[in-house]
Amino acid sequence: MQYRPAPVSPRTKVRRHPERGVYESETIRAILDEGMVAHVGFVENGTPVVIPTAYGRDADTLYLHGSAAAAWCKRSGGGEPVCVTVTLFDGLVLARSTFKHSMNYRSVVVFGTPRLVTDRREKLHGLECIVEHLVPGRSREARAPNENELLATSVIALDLDEASAKIRAGGPIDDEADFGRPVWAGVLPSSMTYGPPQPDRNVPPLVDVPDYVKNYAR
Amino acid sequence: MQYRPAPVSPRTKVRRHPERGVYESETIRAILDEGMVAHVGFVENGTPVVIPTAYGRDADTLYLHGSAAAAWCKRSGGGEPVCVTVTLFDGLVLARSTFKHSMNYRSVVVFGTPRLVTDRREKLHGLECIVEHLVPGRSREARAPNENELLATSVIALDLDEASAKIRAGGPIDDEADFGRPVWAGVLPSSMTYGPPQPDRNVPPLVDVPDYVKNYAR
Numbered sequence: 323m324q325y326r327p328a329p330v331s332p333r334t335k336v337r338r339h340p341e342r343g344v345y346e347s348e349t350i351r352a353i354l355d356e357g358m359v360a361h362v363g364f365v366e367n368g369t370p371v372v373i374p375t376a377y378g379r380d381a382d383t384l385y386l387h388g389s390a391a392a393a394w395c396k397r398s399g400g401g402e403p404v405c406v407t408v409t410l411f412d413g414l415v416l417a418r419s420t421f422k423h424s425m426n427y428r429s430v431v432v433f434g435t436p437r438l439v440t441d442r443r444e445k446l447h448g449l450e451c452i453v454e455h456l457v458p459g460r461s462r463e464a465r466a467p468n469e470n471e472l473l474a475t476s477v478i479a480l481d482l483d484e485a486s487a488k489i490r491a492g493g494p495i496d497d498e499a500d501f502g503r504p505v506w507a508g509v510l511p512s513s514m515t516y517g518p519p520q521p522d523r524n525v526p527p528l529v530d531v532p533d534y535v536k537n538y539a540r
Numbered sequence: 541m542q543y544r545p546a547p548v549s550p551r552t553k554v555r556r557h558p559e560r561g562v563y564e565s566e567t568i569r570a571i572l573d574e575g576m577v578a579h580v581g582f583v584e585n586g587t588p589v590v591i592p593t594a595y596g597r598d599a600d601t602l603y604l605h606g607s608a609a610a611a612w613c614k615r616s617g618g619g620e621p622v623c624v625t626v627t628l629f630d631g632l633v634l635a636r637s638t639f640k641h642s643m644n645y646r647s648v649v650v651f652g653t654p655r656l657v658t659d660r661r662e663k664l665h666g667l668e669c670i671v672e673h674l675v676p677g678r679s680r681e682a683r684a685p686n687e688n689e690l691l692a693t694s695v696i697a698l699d700l701d702e703a704s705a706k707i708r709a710g711g712p713i714d715d716e717a718d719f720g721r722p723v724w725a726g727v728l729p730s731s732m733t734y735g736p737p738q739p740d741r742n743v744p745p746l747v748d749v750p751d752y753v754k755n756y757a758r
């Protein structure tokens with residue numbers, strides 16, 4: 323993985339809990355690669371709108387896709403700014419005081435003005451990145467998009483030029499005055515787990531669950 | 541649980557895949573109750589900003605909190621519109637074609653202009669809702685906020701008047717022409733799992749892991 327410290331902009335600078343801010347490309351990429359759902363924010367009629375969506379990554383480009391008719395795709399492909407946030411929830415932090423309760427998490431926030439991918443080859447590549455992000459290995463087996471499917475889909479590319487990560491890890495940080503309280507404190511770790519695979523009806527009898535599904539992990 | 545069909549507004553109406561739109565209060569509440577992280581979108585200097593945060597719910601009010609100094613709290617408490625989205629990722633949907641790949645998910649999108657909670661009693665209640673949302677039972681044990689902690693925190697209330705859910709469940713919906721392909725298809729279900737609890741140092745020796753942590757489930 324190429325190491326490239328992302329430049330810190332006024333927007334990406336982590337202002338609350340600055341000690342949690344991370345700006346290295348390596349960390350940003352790793353969080354994006356582990357995440358599954360991005361929350362895309364855009365402005366519609368002056369109001370913020372946040373929608374969940376899938377994504378993929380190639381080097382420092384994030385690919386998003388959606389129906390060519392979707393409002394957010396039209397806007398995002400039309401030179402309007404977006405904010406894309408990916409959050410991994412790592413655990414609950416139970417402190418002795420209500421106030422010090424927290425979550426362990428790793429998040430990435432990307433600001434930018436995406437571009438609509440119009441080049442046919444990049445569009446196919448962007449879609450492949452998204453499928454490979456969800457299920458590595460899948461694009462070798464699944465049928466590639468045909469012309470109608472390509473027309474029905476918009477692919478949007480967003481550079482990771484203006485991105486930052488924020489990480490909270492470890493136990494509660496209680497006031498020492500609270501240590502004596504007869505209250506359990508600690509972390510309840512959380513993670514996403516997968517499986518067992520549920521085959522669709524109509525899968526031909528000789529087709530087994532592929533290894534990349536059987537051994538799926540992130 | 542009170543049943544109240546939320547009115548459908550132009551903003552909450554699910555436009556893409558309208559068959560996935562759900563507007564019943566019961567469904568919206570259940571998704572919010574199962575979720576852990578909300579993605580709050582607001583507009584800052586004309587740009588969308590999306591940040592992850594904890595939340596709690598009481599009836600049809602969503603409570604969010606943050607540092608009193610945080611930009612988004614100032615904005616959200618200052619009469620500016622927000623969009624709050626909670627997404628539960630339920631699984632990967634592997635179709636025979638790249639195009640038909642999907643995710644199973646349940647999401648809620650809430651639009652509105654929140655209010656800053658200034659009433660001391662409601663503020664304490666809002667914070668309790670947030671802690672109880674994260675770890676039910678916890679607020680009976682953890683020390684309640686003191687005056688300094690209360691001053692340092694902003695609590696923001698957002699009504700669920702303008703909210704909708706979107707749900708995708710079930711297997712892939714392939715074109716029949718693809719059924720014969722020798723490609724496995726189906727669902728790889730996903731869920732958040734917890735534990736085992738990691739005690740903090742300094743927990744007094746006789747304090748055991750409480751049942752609400754030991755048996756934590758969502």
